[in-house]
Amino acid sequence: MAGYTDQAFRQVCKHFGAEVMLSEMVSADGIIRDSAKTIKYISFDDSERPYGVQIFGNDPLVMAKAAEFLIPFKPDFVDINMGCPVKKVIRRGSGSALMQTPLLAERIVAEVKNALSGSLPLSVKFRSGWDSQTQNYVEFGLRMETAGADFLCLHPRTTKQMFSGKSNWEHIAELKSKLSIPLIGNGDILQPEDAKLMLQQTNCDGLMIGRGALGKPWIFSQCRSYISRGSYEPITKQKLYDTIVFHIGQALKFKREIVVVKEMRSQLCFYTKGALGGAELRNKINHAESATELINLVKQLLIS
Ligand SMILES: Cc1cc2nc3c(=O)[nH]c(=O)nc-3n(C[C@H](O)[C@H](O)[C@H](O)COP(=O)(O)O)c2cc1C
DSSP states (O other): OTTTOSHHHHHHHHHTTOOSEEOOOEEHHHHHHOHHHHHHHHOOOGGGOSEEEEEEOSOHHHHHHHHHHHGGGOOSEEEEEEOOOOHHHHTTTOGGGGGGOHHHHHHHHHHHHHHHTTSSOEEEEEEEESSTTOOOHHHHHHHHHHHTOSEEEEEEEETTTTTOSOOOHHHHHHHHHHOSSOEEEESOOOSHHHHHHHHHHHOOSEEEOSGGGTTOTTHHHHHHHHHHHSOOOOOOHHHHHHHHHHHHHHHHHHSOHHHHHHHHHHHHHHHTTTOTTHHHHHHHHTTOOSHHHHHHHHHHHHTO
């Protein structure tokens, strides 16, 4: 997730049992034009494996070049974003706008596959379609499979829906029944019970969790526990506090303190959601100037 799943957050998620993780989405144009600036979005540690780099763009040759650039970094796979509904992405015909131009989307997959020349698996993430009138996820998914994708991920909302309403898991079940390659289901897994339900209702091959991990990175181990044993351990205030300290510590390994203090604001909003006194704390967090100050504020809220 752009703006959230940086290396520090991925380390936290891995600690809590996330099996496969991805980079934030990276512009293929950016990789080609200013690779030095883009590398920070791609960098990862071996401990984060299996790890995929997600690219977006709409020019097949630029996408292919970007994929080729990624090979020496040795990620475990490359993913193409055809699901982002954000204006500045779709305006340029990238992200979920590609669902309106399936022939171009197919060419992108074919060119990227060719550029990877069998060295890395390729996946594609997309939505149900552009709007309620044009839900072409089955035809689109089959096209992606034919063009060479090794596995797919469906977030069953339309572009117009953005993140509103509910994702339609029936679309995942339908597409799964028609594909020969694996399908990852995504959308509205906010608690472990949802994970089990999606598996049961769709028969998909894997689950992707986005927003459900914000402020709750332990959701991955809770899901696995619930799926295999039917129960999971609730989180305690102490564990929440320890996780926040761990997250800040990880962030300081990769970014300057001034950047960490700024970027942790939104992460801490998620971590402290629902906590008594959380609103007042968030106000203070927005004015904090050091990581120690952040940690002390959180300690006041959760421990003392
Ligand atoms: C802030 C934010 C950033 C996101 N960034 C990305 C991204 O970079 N790449 C991507 O494939 N999806 C991105 N998504 C979409 C999520 O990965 C996911 O498909 C969507 O939120 C539905 O799943 P969820 O209900 O588990 O969050 C983003 C979502 C949010 C809310």
